[in-house]
Amino acid sequence: MSTAGFNSQNGTGTGQAYVNGPSQNPVGLQQLPGVSYGMTHQPTYNPMQAKAPAPPVTGLYPSGPYQPVHPVSSYQPGQSLLTRPLIGGPPSHTPPQSASPGPRLPPAQTTPPPSAVSSSSYYPNPRQPQPMAPAWHYNTAPPPMGQPTSMSIPPHGPVPNHVNPAASSTPSSAPYSSAPPAHVSHSVTQPPGPGMPPTSLHGYTQPGPAPPPMTHMAPHTYQPSRAPYGPPPTCPPPTMKPTPPPTGTLMANATPPPPKADAGLPQPGPPGRHLGHYPSLPPGYQNTSALHNAGPPMHPAMQAATQPYTQPPQTYQQPPGGPGPAQLSPSLAALSLQSSTPEALRVVNLLQERNLLPPSPMPAPTPCLPQDLQKINCNPEVFRSTLTSIPQTQSLLNKAKMPLGLLLHPFKDLSQLPVVTSSTIVRCRSCRTYINPFVSFLDQRRWKCNLCYRVNDVPEEFMYNPVSRSYGEPHKRPEVQNATIEFIAPSEYMLRPPQPAVYLFILDVSHNAVETGYLNVFCQSLLDNINALPGDSRTKVGFITFDSTIHFYNLQEGLSQPQMLIVSDIEDIFLPTPDSLLVNLNECKELVQDLLTSLPNLFEKTMETQSALGSALQAAFKLLSPTGGRMSIFQTQLPNLGVGALQSREDPNQRASAKDIQHLSPATDFYKKLALDCSGQQVAVDLFLLSSQYCDLASLGCISRYSAGSVYYYPSYHHQHNPAQVECFQKDLKRYLTRKIGFEAVMRIRCTKGLSIHTFHGNFFVRSTDLLSLPNVNPDAGFAVQMSIEENLDDMQVVSFQAALLYTSSKGERRIRVHTLCLPVVNSLADIFAGADVQAITGLLACMAVDRSATASLSDARDAMTNAAIDSLTSYRQSVLTIQQPGLLAPACLRLFPLFILALLKQKAFRTGTSTRLDDRLFAMCQLKYQPLVYALLMIHPALYRVDDLTDEGALNINDRTIPQPRVLQLSVEKLSREAAFLMDAGTVMYLWIGRNCHPNFLTQVLGVPNYAAVPDNLYLLPELDTAESQRTRAFIGWLRDQRPFFPSLHVIRDESQLKPTFMQNMIEDRTESALSYYEFLLHLQQQISK
């Protein structure tokens, strides 16, 4: 068992993957004006026709002899079934998957080579064992601590990846040794991606047409007042810009590493039920210094402005001698306890300071940048780094022992988004970076790329500013004023006409499904929202239902009612009437509505218990392949028939066993392979799992994971027995059906030369080294990437990261959303620590640990997380603190790190010794990888508030509603009181805990019951009472809910409630039979650190 950190195993090679060089396929499809690509031959786009050599179509089936057609209304379960037509074999209406009709998006290897489709590794390196990761090494491996199961640390064997400073700045050559070193190339021309004709890259510099051709669509927040980053007019190089030699050159990794495939999910675990012991705290540990860290309570918003980063901006003034970073970031290493220590580095003795939580949710730290830069920097909710100060070298990063990575929420719903329409999108000729606020203008006609430092010409068109309607101020263009911006792409960004919005619903109608009653809710939700589905006049919809057979619905215009077509040959699935199964929503709306109205009754009496999900998916894939689109699967049981059939792998008796958890990886690669096929055809698959039984989410989840879909999970869903779940499902469905959606998307993340991105986390397929294939993108999806430093960043003061998401909107527009983040480079450990973002670090670690659980084991992942805390605090103690003192010391900015690590160890995804259903664990793992950081953090460390004494003091006022702002409390029963009521917000679920002696006022005024005994058992809705207390409580809960895109259910619980153990399990600071208390955990860390 390795005690090393994550790098050696978590998936993919960490080797040098991406050297942000001239990308071969910059965000997909950029191409030059006038150059036509191979894929655009088709003069007109007709998705339906596009199917390969169109075989005879309509008419054939409906009237054929073998083809009983059932008007939906006359269907009886068990009625006659269609079988494959005898004559001439199966209608080969569905094109072979590779012969896709229209050109598919990026031509590159859309379909991964078979070898990549291994189910056991994330980004398998086709050739070689995992390279040693440069990014994050541990050389400390504390021995077991002789305590309960959880915290023990394996003895330390040969650790594969010791810190090796010497190697650190050398791009690790292991994995892709055939690639030339990063800095080699010279050519400006770039090997075109497969399918792309070679081109020289001059297109973008041609003087454009006349000045004013651009229109802007949403002139939101331009800040004309800000000086451009690097003033336009004449030469003096912009102040802060590093001025590396303008070699026009560039990095080139001509041969990028092979595409990565990703892979298996983690494995499962055991049961046990412990809890309930609330040891009292050791003496001397009670509320030592309450107010310390956080200062007086204030609102998050305000806090954000006044956060820790107190380093003076003069830090960045150009020293006379030139831009040496050494002068720029005065070393803070000497700081220890002096009063001048920035707040972030204030020394905190964790063993003495107890109340470490800020009173309200923590804002992201602010990078230490000059104010004018920071003012326009990307919003941390969208783009955030684990270290807000980037170490100058890999060896420095290795010393800090903190993971370096980015967390993104690229398609987040934004209240303000500047949108630009332009025939020329200005990008770096060398590395294809989009012009952004952090480039420098050498003069009015030239700008220098902030990623590769190439000097580019400013196109004529760009000289006109549509906002100010003036000429000659390129630095005031919206592109240079906004770190987040969206372009409406010109035709070069399309390889085929943008696809229409296509939605296919695949519904489980087995006996089990009907029993849950979900079908009613689904049909009603879709009926209610049918006009709100994102789309335009081309939008198409279709439906498939299945049990042991597959049922299609002919919805062709002109029919008097929907026709049901049943295919019983599930081994070799075919589409009965390929042209009338996906129909134009506008033209066929009435038939669709008819179907939705009759569907719930149609299967009411079914006794069919089997589930041929795999075949239904294959059918759905055939149906969607020609256009791409979205599949939504509703499944209520373990698929047990035909392809993709699964067997139960969970032994309920083992749920709490301390042994390692098994079955965190998929049982079959069927779902992954199908997902990759889907991805290749621009189809994403979303899975709604509603089940009370084990469904093998480890296997089923792959269908969404690799196709960039989402997974929703409603354990124990039942329309009568579980009303809270029903409400949740309804709200989630509404959001799901109506939220924004992007089709046929790709995302590329670039970073300044010298930095390299390797491992990706989220739901997607990695098509080439740095290009994520996202058949659908939704506003609720988060992503994370890990990075390493391949070349010293010596002469740089800042580095930038740019995420570009190219997608087709539901209205058929090709759009590009670009986010650019700028961060300072520092050369001292103290500065690195001062810039640590403990929330982002925790989020990234969680992703890494999920991978590690699958590729190694759960216990290995747990050890690595504990080591993460030990290593970083050891490094801090040894290299930053100059005055040693006893205790467990952390810089203020990392004071919550041990708590968050302990929270992760106790989280459903990673806990041991506590009975945890395998699917629950897997779902928690999915969420940690997929959710945007802010929501993942609530799952890890819920927020606890006392709510029986809410007041208006310090309340927010939003739209004339007063929102009380109670203080966040520590997660310990010590904080609970029988006389009070507490709300625990765990992200996707909330608990309202009522103390046995809760003040009657709260019971009557908020819950509407006379006394404690009268609180109903399954209360999940607060009554709308006309009392101040009720209004405050509901306003607060409503406000919390409004801040997230999903609907957290609320459970009111008492001592007797079944859910009480779940609530108590979230009391992270307390000890349980199987896990340490926070204080014990700290002692454990201290013991390891002082070794």
Ligand SMILES: [Zn+2]
């Ligand atoms: Zn560039």
